[in-house]
Amino acid sequence: MANVLVFIDNPGQALKKSTLELLTIARSLGETAVAVNGELSDDAVGTLGAYGAATVFRPSAADLDDYLVAPKAAFLAAAADKSGATTVLLENSPEGKEIAARLGIRLSAGVITDVVAVDPDGTAHKSVLAGSYTTTAKATTAVTVLSVKANTVDPEPATAPGAPETLTVDVPADATAAAARITSREQKVASGRPDLTDARIVVAGGRGLDGDFGPVEELADALGAAVGASRAATDAGWISHDAQVGQTGKTVSPQLYISAGISGAIQQKAGMQTAKVIVAVNKDAESPVFEIADFGIVGDLFQVLPQATEEIKKRKA
Amino acid sequence: MEETLKIVVLVKHVPDAQFDRHLSGEGHTTDRDESILSELDEYALEAALQLAEARGGAKAGNKVIALSMGPAGAVNAIKKSLQIGATEGVHLTDAALAGSDAAATSLALAAAVRHLGADTPVDLVLTGMASTDGETSLVPAQLAERLGLPQVTFASSLDVDGGRVSARRDADTHSETVEASLPAVVSVTDQINEPRYPNFKGIIAAKRKSITTLSLADIGVDSSQVGHAGSWTRVTAAEERPPRTAGTIITDEGDAGIKLVDFLAAQKLL
Ligand SMILES: Cc1cc2nc3c(=O)[nH]c(=O)nc-3n(C[C@H](O)[C@H](O)[C@H](O)COP(=O)(O)OP(=O)(O)OC[C@H]3O[C@@H](n4cnc5c(N)ncnc54)[C@H](O)[C@@H]3O)c2cc1C
Numbered sequence: 001m002a003n004v005l006v007f008i009d010n011p012g013q014a015l016k017k018s019t020l021e022l023l024t025i026a027r028s029l030g031e032t033a034v035a036v037n038g039e040l041s042d043d044a045v046g047t048l049g050a051y052g053a054a055t056v057f058r059p060s061a062a063d064l065d066d067y068l069v070a071p072k073a074a075f076l077a078a079a080a081d082k083s084g085a086t087t088v089l090l091e092n093s094p095e096g097k098e099i100a101a102r103l104g105i106r107l108s109a110g111v112i113t114d115v116v117a118v119d120p121d122g123t124a125h126k127s128v129l130a131g132s133y134t135t136t137a138k139a140t141t142a143v144t145v146l147s148v149k150a151n152t153v154d155p156e157p158a159t160a161p162g163a164p165e166t167l168t169v170d171v172p173a174d175a176t177a178a179a180a181r182i183t184s185r186e187q188k189v190a191s192g193r194p195d196l197t198d199a200r201i202v203v204a205g206g207r208g209l210d211g212d213f214g215p216v217e218e219l220a221d222a223l224g225a226a227v228g229a230s231r232a233a234t235d236a237g238w239i240s241h242d243a244q245v246g247q248t249g250k251t252v253s254p255q256l257y258i259s260a261g262i263s264g265a266i267q268q269k270a271g272m273q274t275a276k277v278i279v280a281v282n283k284d285a286e287s288p289v290f291e292i293a294d295f296g297i298v299g300d301l302f303q304v305l306p307q308a309t310e311e312i313k314k315r316k317a
Numbered sequence: 318m319e320e321t322l323k324i325v326v327l328v329k330h331v332p333d334a335q336f337d338r339h340l341s342g343e344g345h346t347t348d349r350d351e352s353i354l355s356e357l358d359e360y361a362l363e364a365a366l367q368l369a370e371a372r373g374g375a376k377a378g379n380k381v382i383a384l385s386m387g388p389a390g391a392v393n394a395i396k397k398s399l400q401i402g403a404t405e406g407v408h409l410t411d412a413a414l415a416g417s418d419a420a421a422t423s424l425a426l427a428a429a430v431r432h433l434g435a436d437t438p439v440d441l442v443l444t445g446m447a448s449t450d451g452e453t454s455l456v457p458a459q460l461a462e463r464l465g466l467p468q469v470t471f472a473s474s475l476d477v478d479g480g481r482v483s484a485r486r487d488a489d490t491h492s493e494t495v496e497a498s499l500p501a502v503v504s505v506t507d508q509i510n511e512p513r514y515p516n517f518k519g520i521i522a523a524k525r526k527s528i529t530t531l532s533l534a535d536i537g538v539d540s541s542q543v544g545h546a547g548s549w550t551r552v553t554a555a556e557e558r559p560p561r562t563a564g565t566i567i568t569d570e571g572d573a574g575i576k577l578v579d580f581l582a583a584q585k586l587l
Pocket residue numbers: 205206207208209229230231232233244245246247248249250260261262263264265266267268271281282283284287299300301302356357507
């Protein structure tokens with residue numbers, strides 16, 4: 001049976017849902033091993049066993065987080081060698097993709113990013129050109145490296161859980177020599193709202209908000225949604241850059257995307273047009289956003305949004 | 318006075334996203350009829366120009382070399398870069414390069430960067446955060462790995478001083494500062510600066526700037542290492558997604574907020 005290696009970076013106390021998804025995909029492809037950097041709690045080891053991981057590879061060095069990407073790729077390459085993996089799965093975060101990139105060169109392995117599904121033969125499915133095409137791709141090399149998007153499968157524990165064996169992998173001595181060093185790190189305050197990239201509902205605002213994100217935030221909270229924004233709104237400093245949706249921000253595929261005071265420029269569409277349902281509120285009937293909206297309201301968002309928020313609260317009460 | 322810099326900026330010629338973009342041919346590659354300099358590479362070019370200008374510009378011996386790999390038309394991305402202010406252009410072009418994936422692209426670009434550093438070393442390779450067609454962000458990391466250089470990616474600010482580069486990076490949960498020694502590969506985001514437009518003087522000056530054309534033989538790469546033959550991934554099928562169509566559009570008559578909630582309820586989204 002093929003061996004599959006899943007990279008888990010700093011799992012924390014409990015494994016994230018996206019990690020459980022990777023483990024679920026891994027089991028569909030072969031026998032699972034994991035390579036874990038950072039603290040690993042007993043609970044997390046238990047979950048790894050429950051999801052069918054037979055082996056846990058740990059790095060011999062504890063300072064991988066002090067550097068950008070490169071030493072993690074070196075560790076993962078060593079773990080891949082040791083496990084005999086023919087497929088390596090990583091998270092599709094910017095850092096996950098870059099570790100995948102460097103791992104690919106180290107293993108002479110084809111890398112496919114932004115994967116949404118993997119067939120048993122290793123064929124990967126993804127969409128390209130801002131969601132206008134769906135493609136399948138396959139590595140032609142002995143090893144395949146895939147970075148997989150979150151929310152693509154339902155996590156499912158193994159039928160027969162096991163207790164994984166832990167093995168240490170030597171991180172090559174030169175792994176940090178030519179690596180950029182992280183000299184300081186500032187934690188950001190959490191918003192308390194769902195994470196934008198995997199939220200079920202996103203309410204996004206643009207230049208039309210004219211500096212006041214209140215109506216968008218209140219509607220988002222009534223719906224339990226994440227808050228997004230156009231670049232015009234983040235550039236103006238009305239909301240953090242983390243909220244930007246689009247080509248140079250986040251790509252989101254929620255069940256529902258409500259766009260308010262956003263014109264719908266191509267770079268904005270690139271990040272949201274794979275949403276299941278799109279609702280747009282804009283006072284200009286000619287706005288391109290209406291070309292892709294399932295339900296469009298030509299009107300003033302300062303009227304429409306608060307009214308909708310009140311109505312939702314009423315119906316939920 | 319700070320030391321002068323020799324900077325290579327990677328610029329890609331990509332299909333203009335303002336028009337419909339298509340995949341075609343055996344390898345399902347992008348059609349390049351209406352192509353432009355990838356917008357995200359303008360930020361890398363601007364960052365390079367600012368670093369050079371802070372050190373006395375071209376007159377003081379600073380070099381900003383715009384390097385593009387691509388078919389004949391890719392020379393337009395280089396010309397635009399020269400108009401904006403790059404000091405010279407290099408066009409890596411060869412029929413065998415067609416269909417290169419990120420691994421093959423990074424192999425060819427690494428060889429080109431080594432070639433450009435053969436006489437005087439390159440201090441910095443600057444790239445965009447992603448190409449606007451491929452959108453993988455693989456090339457900068459793979460280039461750094463292949464060249465054995467430090468990788469500083471997604472920089473939203475950048476300083477070079479005393480043979481070191483420092484940058485700020487923003488992630489969802491944290492921001493960090495990173496530091497590396499030169500030479501290094503640095504990719505920059507669209508938050509780093511406000512790219513300038515070419516002005517009339519720049520357009521005239523660009524006509525006198527040189528563009529060197531390199532083939533695979535010039536950089537010592539065998540044709541089997543690149544293109545479809547040298548790529549490690551293959552696109553096996555591509556299907557155009559039916560474009561989204563407009564649904565119901567209403568004009569607010571004082572109750573659109575309620576109608577919006579009715580719609581959400583009907584879609585079972587409440
Ligand atoms: C390289 C590059 C990358 C980019 N990346 C991104 C990206 O990732 N994400 C992104 O979003 N953009 C991106 N952009 C910018 C993009 O091109 C647009 O400029 C931007 O999306 C516009 O934001 P907006 O729709 O909020 O503003 P505008 O285009 O100014 O639209 C504002 C809209 O609000 C409406 N409005 C005003 N007042 C009201 C009101 N009271 N009620 C209802 N409607 C109202 C107006 O009718 C208008 O349609 C990028 C651009 C470039 C060049």
